[in-house]
Amino acid sequence: xxxxxxxxxxxxxxxxxxxxxxxxxxxxxxxxxxxxxxxxxxxxxxxxxxxxxxxxxxxxxxxxxxxxxxxxxxxxxxxxxxxxxxxxxxxxxxxxxxxxxxxxxxxxxxxx
Amino acid sequence: xxxxxxxxxxxxxxxxxxxxxxxxxxxxxxxxxxxxxxxxxxxxxxxxxxxxxxxxxxxxxxxxxxxxxxxxxxxxxxxxxxxxxxxxxxxxxxxxxxxxxxxxxxxxxxx
Numbered sequence: 001x002x003x004x005x006x007x008x009x010x011x012x013x014x015x016x017x018x019x020x021x022x023x024x025x026x027x028x029x030x031x032x033x034x035x036x037x038x039x040x041x042x043x044x045x046x047x048x049x050x051x052x053x054x055x056x057x058x059x060x061x062x063x064x065x066x067x068x069x070x071x072x073x074x075x076x077x078x079x080x081x082x083x084x085x086x087x088x089x090x091x092x093x094x095x096x097x098x099x100x101x102x103x104x105x106x107x108x109x110x111x112x
Numbered sequence: 113x114x115x116x117x118x119x120x121x122x123x124x125x126x127x128x129x130x131x132x133x134x135x136x137x138x139x140x141x142x143x144x145x146x147x148x149x150x151x152x153x154x155x156x157x158x159x160x161x162x163x164x165x166x167x168x169x170x171x172x173x174x175x176x177x178x179x180x181x182x183x184x185x186x187x188x189x190x191x192x193x194x195x196x197x198x199x200x201x202x203x204x205x206x207x208x209x210x211x212x213x214x215x216x217x218x219x220x221x222x223x
Contacts, residue, residue: 006154009152032209034211034212036214041200041216041217041219042216042217043116043202043204043214043215043216043217044155044202044212044214045214046211046212046213049211089154089155091155091212093209098143098160098162098206098209099157099160099168099170100145100157100212101157101171102147102154102155102156102157103154104152104153104154105154105155
């Protein structure tokens with residue numbers, strides 16, 4: 001049972017435009033969500049997180065939105081840059097646990 | 113310079129052999145994790161440890177074993193019972209419920 005789902009395996013966006021990556025979850029006990037960026041043959045790099053007490057968090061070009069009623073979060077990258085081309089993973093953790101569950105990833109390609 | 117070191121980066125083994133992947137951190141993090149990455153399946157949790165001398169099974173622990181004798185170290189043994197051991201293995205650590213900090217991974221190939 002996939003508790004964290006990223007239904008779009010890939011996404012292509014023109015440089016300078018907005019990239020929107022989506023993530024859905026099924027476990028209502030999840031209260032902490034993270035986004036990671038990963039290049040081939042490297043470990044994932046943390047981008048941004050959000051707690052369930054908030055519905056938006058921004059860090060520079062990256063903004064994460066959380067819709068708890070829909071059990072949905074999204075990562076917005078504005079403006080997109082060629083260096084943003086990578087695989088993006090969302091992850092979630094439930095209150096009281098140290099266990100992080102990851103989605104299957106979305107490959108973003110930013111076209112110059 | 114703090115971080116997580118996974119060694120070696122590439123590892124080759126014959127089927128039927130056990131192999132141990134190394135993970136060392138100098139971040140003074142309490143929790144450590146092992147994930148496996150396969151194409152199209154994202155990162156799947158194998159084992160995690162919140163404190164020394166304690167660890168819990170993740171979602172795909174069968175065929176793997178771990179130990180946590182020191183805070184800095186969390187080695188993963190891939191046993192011959194693991195049916196599909198060829199994969200990219202990632203070690204991570206965290207302090208409390210903070211974002212995971214990952215190593216650069218070990219690619220294991222079993223033939």
